[in-house]
Structures are given as structure tokens and as C-alpha cells.
Amino acid sequence: MKSIKVGLLGLGTVGAGTFHVLRRNQAEIMRRAGRGIEISMVSVRNLEKAQPIIDGACELVGDSWLVVNNPDIDIVVELIGGTELTKELVLQAIANGKHVVTANKALLAIHGNEIFKAAQDKGVIVAFEAAVAGGIPIIKALREGLTANRIEWIAGIINGTTNFILSEMRDKGLDFATVLKQAQELGYAEADPTFDIEGVDAAHKATIMAAIAFGIPMQFDKAHIEGISKLEAIDINYAEQLGYRIKLLGITKRTAKGIELRVHPTLIPSKRLIANVEGAMNAVLVQGDAVGASLYYGKGAGAEPTASSVIADLVDITRLATADPEHRVPHLAFQPQSINQEVILPMSEITTSYYLRLHVADQAGVLADVTRIMADFAISIDAMLQKEPAVNENQTDIIMLTHQTQEKNVLAAIAKIEQLSSVFGSVTKIRLEELS
Amino acid sequence: MKSIKVGLLGLGTVGAGTFHVLRRNQAEIMRRAGRGIEISMVSVRNLEKAQPIIDGACELVGDSWLVVNNPDIDIVVELIGGTELTKELVLQAIANGKHVVTANKALLAIHGNEIFKAAQDKGVIVAFEAAVAGGIPIIKALREGLTANRIEWIAGIINGTTNFILSEMRDKGLDFATVLKQAQELGYAEADPTFDIEGVDAAHKATIMAAIAFGIPMQFDKAHIEGISKLEAIDINYAEQLGYRIKLLGITKRTAKGIELRVHPTLIPSKRLIANVEGAMNAVLVQGDAVGASLYYGKGAGAEPTASSVIADLVDITRLATADPEHRVPHLAFQPQSINQEVILPMSEITTSYYLRLHVADQAGVLADVTRIMADFAISIDAMLQKEPAVNENQTDIIMLTHQTQEKNVLAAIAKIEQLSSVFGSVTKIRLEELS
Known part of the structure; x- marks a missing residue:
């Protein structure tokens, strides 16, 4: 069977990570997906910078519209970021009957309702595992794994930059400004860190989780957003004395009166597992009526962790487009003809x-x-x-x-x-x- | 669209939990699955005991063969346990073209290769999310969410009884026999606790995870199995002094020479998140080459947590059997016509x-x-x-x-x-x- 053709918009950190992981694990991924997944076209702003990464492996273009309008492409992966141009590109890809994979939480939190409506009408998939908590398959857990549950609430450490800063403030007793500067030097914070430190990024992700957990439209404009820039070291210290840690949480909760959707610094008892999530790591705690509490922990950002989720979406779509329903996901994850007889060591x-x-x-x-x-x-x-x-x-x-x-x-x-x-x-x- | 019909084999803890959760969350689950899921027949050993639970809601029979041979049933849920009769029942259900959901790790670890082959040939699904780590959707994470990764190793606390015993031994400085007795009184350990405390149950689960992680057949007979019954309180104490905790881990690891598959008490640095998983909770730590380490934590047993996974499998199958591929999982987890306009609270x-x-x-x-x-x-x-x-x-x-x-x-x-x-x-x- 011929490979499924993927067009990549953007070759930044996550784009390059996706390109590399897909190449490196090609054989393993094909054993699982039952069909090759090939990046056949990539659009970038700077062709010269992209050339050594792609190294002639596929077509490289300077115009993203060439990708979304290319009739040979089955799936468009949007990794440009931003909400306006990407919205147009994604809607055009959908109109052209292509499936879309995106890691763009802002795009979905703001324009998700319109995008999902278009996809639904056209009969294509918009997949976005990478949009929340990077490499952690939390979207899949919420949409599928926990589907028996009435979700009661979700609380997540869903921004690595702020968790890194808070961990450092607590650990070293330093103030916010000092740690932010260090984080920027180490590459854990952007030159303009506003979206991270003011909680906007976390609010995009919390908005998406709220929609999935409760079956409501995206309502980013209703989210309460409070960042960590005003947090003082003294309060971290007092909290510790009282047996608490301060984390920036994205919280969404079902109540009798309506849904709570809020991002703010939060004291959590130190003995909770999620209070011990340190550095740039992410974790999402979900309370369901049947399963009780369950927690999902891992890297929330970075080239390869995010690529891990982007490619999981590609495999999902490939499995759907390839297999009959009963064989969508092979019983042992790998296609039956690809099960190896490896030695179990004594x-x-x-x-x-x-x-x-x-x-x-x-x-x-x-x-x-x-x-x-x-x-x-x-x-x-x-x-x-x-x-x-x-x-x-x-x-x-x-x-x-x-x-x-x-x-x-x-x-x-x-x-x-x-x-x-x-x-x-x-x-x-x-x-x-x-x-x- | 008429409901999908489910036949339940067994109405013990998990069976009754499945029955209750499916009833309680019927509306919520239908909004997600796009179709009703109805238990239409239940087989039990003791009809009198089952009657008040079922309360006339569906047909109750004393013979499991009546369920697997019932032409009106689409999915058979096997919650009897044991490996011999259940094997015959599951194979018969498959031969009759029914999908199967099971929580039976022993059955799969021992007869999985034969069962999956039969399912593959017949074009039906055998789903088993509940077989490993109860309510935690770890099978889905491994088979789908982490599918981009070359899995390097998995280490899991996958037996609640032993983790409860080890937590109590450490916490209270008690010896194994004393804590086992308490665990039995509290219902955390069976009257015959052999399968749990000797690591057999954990080895069944580790065998299943190894197969899925590496794409190899089930090879339970090759697993190294060592339980906690010989563990002395003094070693827990010394380990603690050295900065370690002792946990019963199921480990499977890819090496150049072959696959390691082993269950044994293990020292883990106390600062690791998984070392802090206490009581009857489960957690699985997965190391993938792209995502790095990710951890999945929650209840590994009990009526409703296990039911949560059984029903997730039922929804998975229902979504496959109902929707066209592009609409298998709705974008926002709930069917588009079931998205509610709930208030986000100020x-x-x-x-x-x-x-x-x-x-x-x-x-x-x-x-x-x-x-x-x-x-x-x-x-x-x-x-x-x-x-x-x-x-x-x-x-x-x-x-x-x-x-x-x-x-x-x-x-x-x-x-x-x-x-x-x-x-x-x-x-x-x-x-x-x-x-x-």
C-alpha cells in the first residue's frame, strides 16, 4: 500500500522534531500503522535555513498555500503558530478534503468551534493531541480512555515555563524576576514570556480540556486568567511552612451552577503527587465519578515530546484511513504480520x-x-x-x-x-x- | 439508532460496577458514543444474589453459553476470571462474530496469542483496557498515544495489594505477615493472596505491556516472577536511610540482546514520582525515545475504576461500529449535536x-x-x-x-x-x- 502523504506547515522546533522522529522511527511506526507515513512537502519562511534539515528528502516551498492546495497531500500538519493566517490555512485544507493535525492551542481555543464545524461538515479529522501538555496523551485519555466517566474536575500543570520558574523560586528562595531571567538564558522562557507567565497559554489549554471534559463549546473569552508575575517569594515560603506548594494550575470544574474555568497560582498540599511535579514537567489530574483521580505526567513541550503527539495523530488518521474498523488499532499495537519473535532474556x-x-x-x-x-x-x-x-x-x-x-x-x-x-x-x- | 447490545458474563465486583456505571452515566455516555449501550443479558452462577442488582433491567441467566451464543448480542464482556472456561467462552463469542471486552489479564497473558489470532481472522475486536492498571487508560496510551516512540522500557506499580502492603510496612515499620493480615481484614488482599503477593498478577500485566510495547507475542512463561513475601522490614528501613523506597515493579526493557521481562521488589530513588505512589494506587512509567518519561497514575482495581475501562472499551467498539471513520471520535469527545451551552461561571x-x-x-x-x-x-x-x-x-x-x-x-x-x-x-x- 502506498504511503500516506503529509504536508508540513512550518519547520521550527516542533516541525523539525516531527521530521526527525518520523524518519528515525519509520520502521517501528510502519509496523504499528500498517502503512508508511511520508512527509512529501514542507513549507517554511526561510528556505536556506530549512535546506540542511530536509536535505533533499522532500519538496520544500516558501508558500504554505502550495501545501494546503496540493492534491497529492492527505494530511496537513500545521506547526506555524499564530491564530489568523493559520486559521485560513487550516480552513482551506479542510475545504480541500484534507485531514489536519495541529499543535496550536491558541488557534483551537479561539477558533476551534468554527474549525471543528467545518471539519465535521466536510468529513475530515482535525487532530490536536499535541495542543495540550505536549507529549502526554491527555486528549486521548479524556476523549476515549475516560469516556465512561462523568468528569468532575481537571487540574493541570500545563505550562512548563511557569512550573520551572516556580520550582526554582521555591528551591533557591529567589524572586520572580531573577528566576525569569535565568529561565530565559536556559531557553525555558521566551524572549517575550508574556503568554506563558501571564497564564494565557495555560488558559488556551484549559479551555480545550473544559470543552472535551464537559461537552461544551470552546469559550476562551470566559476563562479567568491570572499569571505568576506578581507572585512573591515570601508567599511560597509561608505556603511551604503550612505544608503547601504553589503551582500555576489550569482548573475546570463542573458545579451545579455552571462550569468553572480558571488559571491562577494555587496552593496544593505538598503530599499530593501533582505538588511534586518539578521543573518544566507537566501533569494533569482528572477526577471522574467512576475512576476517581488519575494523573498523567510527562514533558509538556520540546521538539520530540511534541512531535510524539503530532505523529500519534498521524498514525491515528492513517489507521482510520487504511484499516477496516475492526482492525483500526491492532490488538498488540503492531500489525499482526509485524509481530517479532524477540528473545525474552533469562x-x-x-x-x-x-x-x-x-x-x-x-x-x-x-x-x-x-x-x-x-x-x-x-x-x-x-x-x-x-x-x-x-x-x-x-x-x-x-x-x-x-x-x-x-x-x-x-x-x-x-x-x-x-x-x-x-x-x-x-x-x-x-x-x-x-x-x- | 438502536442501542448496541451487550452480554455480561459475571456479576461480581467489576460486573456489578459496570452495570451501575453504565446505568448512572447512560446519558453522558450516549452523548459521547452517539448511540445507546445496553446490557441486555447477564450470566451469573448465583441467580438469587444477582436478582436485586439487576432488578429486572435485563435478562438474567445461569448459563454463560446462552450469552455467547445469543444472536442479538453484539459485544460480550467477560468478567468471570479464570483461564480455561473463559478461554472457551471467549473463543466461542469470537466464532459467533461478537466483539469481546475482558478485564482478564491471566487469560490474555496465557492464551492471548490464540485469542487475538482468532479475533483477527474473524474480524472482531478483543478489547482489554481493564486488564492492566484498572481504571488507568495505559493500554490506549501504549497502543495509540505513544505510537510514535520506540519504547525503551516500562516500569509499573501494577498490583495494588502489594503496594498497599509495602506502603504500610514502610509507614508503620511492621513486618510482612502483620500487614498482610490487616490488608486481608480491610479487603485489600484476598483470602488466598498468592497471585498478588507472589507477583503472578503483576507478571500477567507486565507480559501484556511487553507485547504491546515491543510488538512481540505474549510470553508469560518467560517472565521472571518474584513477590514480596520474603521481604524483610529491615531492608525497607535500610533502603530508606540510603534514599530509596522498595516497590514491587513489573519491568520490561528492550536491550541489544533481547527483551527483559521481570517482576520483583525494587529499590527506587525516593525523589522519583513513582516512588511516592502509595497505598493501593497503581502507576506506570514509560520511557519512549521521543517523549522521554511519562507516567500514568490512578486506581488499579475496584468496581468502578475497572468498570471505567470496561465501558471505555464498549464506547470504542460502539464508535467504530457506528460512525464512519472520520467521525469515530468526535472532535470535542461528545457528538456535535450533543454539545451543551453550559454557563462558564464569572x-x-x-x-x-x-x-x-x-x-x-x-x-x-x-x-x-x-x-x-x-x-x-x-x-x-x-x-x-x-x-x-x-x-x-x-x-x-x-x-x-x-x-x-x-x-x-x-x-x-x-x-x-x-x-x-x-x-x-x-x-x-x-x-x-x-x-x-
Whole structure:
């Protein structure tokens, strides 16, 4: 089957990320989608800058209208940003019968009702997983995964810039202006950071989530928007003393009188998982009547995380356009003919780190014996804890954390260690994963 | 359009939950699915016990074969458990051209390859969102949301019983046997807890996730399985001293030599979000090459959380069987004709709690004045912090946390408070959400 043809509007951070990820994971994605997904045309403002990225892989044009009007293109991916030109381009693509994928939250929060109406009438899809919380598939979770629920409320850390600033203010006790300047130097904040720090970006995303959660039109103009620029370090400090952290939340809630839709700095009890989402990370907490609370956490921005969601939308559309309904999503995610017979490793062959506890005689030379055995099996030690023996005791515990090694090495070392006369009983072994 | 007909095998915890949630949220679910979803036949072992739950709402039978062979039924939901009879029932349902929804991880981990093959050949769907991590839509995230990624590894807390036990052991310093007994009394552990505490249940789920993540067949027999029954309190304690927590993780990882698939107690750095998943909650951490790390957190078991996923599968199938491909999932989750014009409340009408900071003269009577104004506006105070003034200072800060109240009350109270001669400057107001 021939590849589905994609036209890309814009080759900035996310555009280039989409181009790269689609190329790098082409084989893996095709095993899942059941059909190739090919970027065949890209429009950019600056052809010279784009040339080395595209490197002749597809047609490069300076005019976005050439993409949306190209009859060979099945899906248009809009990654230009802004709300006026993009609205015209997206509506034209829809009028031409093309599916659209966009990461543009402002466009949808402001013109979404009109765009979705046009798409509905024309029978095409406008997909926008990347518009909220970057790489986290929260749109899919809300529209599909939680569809059994009456959604009660959603609270999200949905702007990485402000979460980075708040984390730094709390962590280092610095004031807003100082941290903003650092964030700009590190690339976590734009030169003009207004949309982020004043909560506008978060409000676009909250507006989209409210519409999906409650089945209401986009109503960005009704959102209450308050940013973090007036937040003082002293309040972060007092909040901490009272057991709270301050986060910029996008909140939407169903009440008997109507829907709440608001973005503002918010105290959250420190023990909540979402209060511990630090740096530029995003997280969305959803309360449904059946599922209770569930949380979705990950990177909310950046080239490849956002590309991850853009491409997920491309695969969704490809699966719909390709398969009969029953086979839309393959049972095991990959097409049946693409299931590989990969080896599951025997446990002796796996690689991880280890926690080892030895009960030993409190005498000279024990540690030397043990560490020599570890060295013989090329196991390097990351941390060690030797307990003082209790009063009137001449036995004690040694705890070691190892660096990564193979299980068979650890088993062999333990067998040797257990033979030492200064080691009592068996060695306790628990595996350790950094998960980073 | 007539409702899609569902046959339910089993009316235990999850079966009854599915029945109740589907009834309670019928209108909401129909707005999303575009068509009614009706349980028309239920099979149970004990008719008398089931009668009051069903209460005449549908046909109740004692023989599951009557459900899978009923020509009027479109979807069979298998919630009996066990692997042998259910395998036969599911295969028969498939042979009869019915879609199947199941929460049965053991069935899929052991007989999944055969079942999916049969479904593929017959052109029906076998959906199993509820089989891993209860109410968390992790199957959808892996199969669809993260489809752009080369998945590198997955690590999940996917058994609530063991996570509850480990949380209690750490929290209260108790040993395994004591906590297990408590867990059984509280209903967090079965009378025969073997499958949970020995890691078998987690291994079923890890097997399913490995298959989906890497596009490999189910290979439960190759999984390394180690439970928590031999875990000693002393190791939890030592781990904590070293900055780690011990969790039972289901891990699957892609390596150059093959796939790792293992369940065992694991030390995780305490600062990781997943290390802070406590009690019976579940969480799955996925590392993809494009998205980086993302985490999915929620209830992994229980009547309604599991029903949430069972019904999500029912809606998925209904949407496929009903709509043309382009309209499978409505843009705003609800069908276009079902979008409601609900009011977005003006900010003065919203309800939340508040953090207030007042800069005041350090003199008698100030607090009395302030709290009287709060009382006048029916705002009740949850906590208060009054700082000692610095040396040679006669001004200080009062911090108050309020209970829930309406924004307009707080604004009115603040206006009054700011008029007090003993209060300097403006009152700082930050909203507070418990998110519980």
C-alpha cells in the first residue's frame, strides 16, 4: 500500500522534531500503522535555513498555500503558530478534503468551534493531541480512555515555563524576576514570556480540556486568567511552612451552577503527587465519578515530546484511513504480520543495580574480603552502609549498592561471599532501578 | 439508532460496577458514543444474589453459553476470571462474530496469542483496557498515544495489594505477615493472596505491556516472577536511610540482546514520582525515545475504576461500529449535536479555599478585627500563622487559610480588611485547592 502523504506547515522546533522522529522511527511506526507515513512537502519562511534539515528528502516551498492546495497531500500538519493566517490555512485544507493535525492551542481555543464545524461538515479529522501538555496523551485519555466517566474536575500543570520558574523560586528562595531571567538564558522562557507567565497559554489549554471534559463549546473569552508575575517569594515560603506548594494550575470544574474555568497560582498540599511535579514537567489530574483521580505526567513541550503527539495523530488518521474498523488499532499495537519473535532474556542475562545486605562478624578484614570478591566479578560499588554493632553484639550488617551489572555476576559473587566464614547466613539481594 | 447490545458474563465486583456505571452515566455516555449501550443479558452462577442488582433491567441467566451464543448480542464482556472456561467462552463469542471486552489479564497473558489470532481472522475486536492498571487508560496510551516512540522500557506499580502492603510496612515499620493480615481484614488482599503477593498478577500485566510495547507475542512463561513475601522490614528501613523506597515493579526493557521481562521488589530513588505512589494506587512509567518519561497514575482495581475501562472499551467498539471513520471520535469527545451551552461561571461565583497574607501592626485587637470581618462574610478559617515581628519591628504578617467559600465573599472581606488602619498595604490572596 502506498504511503500516506503529509504536508508540513512550518519547520521550527516542533516541525523539525516531527521530521526527525518520523524518519528515525519509520520502521517501528510502519509496523504499528500498517502503512508508511511520508512527509512529501514542507513549507517554511526561510528556505536556506530549512535546506540542511530536509536535505533533499522532500519538496520544500516558501508558500504554505502550495501545501494546503496540493492534491497529492492527505494530511496537513500545521506547526506555524499564530491564530489568523493559520486559521485560513487550516480552513482551506479542510475545504480541500484534507485531514489536519495541529499543535496550536491558541488557534483551537479561539477558533476551534468554527474549525471543528467545518471539519465535521466536510468529513475530515482535525487532530490536536499535541495542543495540550505536549507529549502526554491527555486528549486521548479524556476523549476515549475516560469516556465512561462523568468528569468532575481537571487540574493541570500545563505550562512548563511557569512550573520551572516556580520550582526554582521555591528551591533557591529567589524572586520572580531573577528566576525569569535565568529561565530565559536556559531557553525555558521566551524572549517575550508574556503568554506563558501571564497564564494565557495555560488558559488556551484549559479551555480545550473544559470543552472535551464537559461537552461544551470552546469559550476562551470566559476563562479567568491570572499569571505568576506578581507572585512573591515570601508567599511560597509561608505556603511551604503550612505544608503547601504553589503551582500555576489550569482548573475546570463542573458545579451545579455552571462550569468553572480558571488559571491562577494555587496552593496544593505538598503530599499530593501533582505538588511534586518539578521543573518544566507537566501533569494533569482528572477526577471522574467512576475512576476517581488519575494523573498523567510527562514533558509538556520540546521538539520530540511534541512531535510524539503530532505523529500519534498521524498514525491515528492513517489507521482510520487504511484499516477496516475492526482492525483500526491492532490488538498488540503492531500489525499482526509485524509481530517479532524477540528473545525474552533469562534472568541471569539481565542488567540492573543491586542492594545487598550481609550479616557479618564485626572484625577486621571482612570488608576487604567482600569487596575483593565484588571486584573479581567486576561489580563496582556505588554506596555502602556499615552499621555499628549493637552493644554486646559482635555481628553487624553491611549494606552495599552496586552500579549496573549482570545478574549472573551478582549471583556468582553472592555464592562466594556466602562461603566466607565471617559472613553469616545468606546474603539478601534486592534489585535497584534508577528509572531516570 | 438502536442501542448496541451487550452480554455480561459475571456479576461480581467489576460486573456489578459496570452495570451501575453504565446505568448512572447512560446519558453522558450516549452523548459521547452517539448511540445507546445496553446490557441486555447477564450470566451469573448465583441467580438469587444477582436478582436485586439487576432488578429486572435485563435478562438474567445461569448459563454463560446462552450469552455467547445469543444472536442479538453484539459485544460480550467477560468478567468471570479464570483461564480455561473463559478461554472457551471467549473463543466461542469470537466464532459467533461478537466483539469481546475482558478485564482478564491471566487469560490474555496465557492464551492471548490464540485469542487475538482468532479475533483477527474473524474480524472482531478483543478489547482489554481493564486488564492492566484498572481504571488507568495505559493500554490506549501504549497502543495509540505513544505510537510514535520506540519504547525503551516500562516500569509499573501494577498490583495494588502489594503496594498497599509495602506502603504500610514502610509507614508503620511492621513486618510482612502483620500487614498482610490487616490488608486481608480491610479487603485489600484476598483470602488466598498468592497471585498478588507472589507477583503472578503483576507478571500477567507486565507480559501484556511487553507485547504491546515491543510488538512481540505474549510470553508469560518467560517472565521472571518474584513477590514480596520474603521481604524483610529491615531492608525497607535500610533502603530508606540510603534514599530509596522498595516497590514491587513489573519491568520490561528492550536491550541489544533481547527483551527483559521481570517482576520483583525494587529499590527506587525516593525523589522519583513513582516512588511516592502509595497505598493501593497503581502507576506506570514509560520511557519512549521521543517523549522521554511519562507516567500514568490512578486506581488499579475496584468496581468502578475497572468498570471505567470496561465501558471505555464498549464506547470504542460502539464508535467504530457506528460512525464512519472520520467521525469515530468526535472532535470535542461528545457528538456535535450533543454539545451543551453550559454557563462558564464569572470568577466571583467560583468556590475554592484561600491563602491570605496581611501585613499588620503588631498590636492588640488586630486579629479580632480581621476575624470579625471574615465571620461577617461567613468565611471560616482553617489555619492561621502569625509571625513574630523582627527585632525593632512593630509590623508583622498574618497568614490565614480559609475553608471553601465563594470568591465574591473573599473579595468583599478583603476590601473591608484593607480599610482597617492596623492593616498596611493590600492583602495578598492566592487560591488553594485540596485536589482530593
